[in-house]
Amino acid sequence: MDSGTIRYTIDDSPFSIPSNTSGQLSQQLWNALPPGSYIITFYASDVVGNEGFSRVIINKSGPQIIYGYDNLLLSLMLIMGILSIAWQIRKKIKKI
Numbered sequence: 001m002d003s004g005t006i007r008y009t010i011d012d013s014p015f016s017i018p019s020n021t022s023g024q025l026s027q028q029l030w031n032a033l034p035p036g037s038y039i040i041t042f043y044a045s046d047v048v049g050n051e052g053f054s055r056v057i058i059n060k061s062g063p064q065i066i067y068g069y070d071n072l073l074l075s076l077m078l079i080m081g082i083l084s085i086a087w088q089i090r091k092k093i094k095k096i
Contacts, residue, residue: 004046010038035062 007016008025010033017026025040037059045051 004044006042006044008040008042010040012039012041016043030060033060035060 006019008019009016010029017029019025019042037057039055039057041053041055043051043053
């Protein structure tokens with residue numbers, strides 16, 4: 001028994017993409033889209049030809065960037081800290 005079809009368009013594209021009955025988007029297509037807002041229109045039709053649709057707006061964000069520290073900068077800061085401590089120790093030893 002045929003239960004009808006579900007398809008969708010992105011930003012009113014003239015091309016519709018078939019979907020399974022859960023209305024899931026194609027992961028490959030979604031991954032290819034750049035970050036931004038998209039209007040996705042789902043169309044469903046039953047076996048006798050009735051059709052309905054529903055629109056949703058989805059915001060896709062870009063990859064989360066995690067900033068790190070520059071290893072060279074950290075190394076230089078560590079060396080400067082060690083030299084500063086060594087200098088303070090040397091000054092105290094000279095006083096004795």
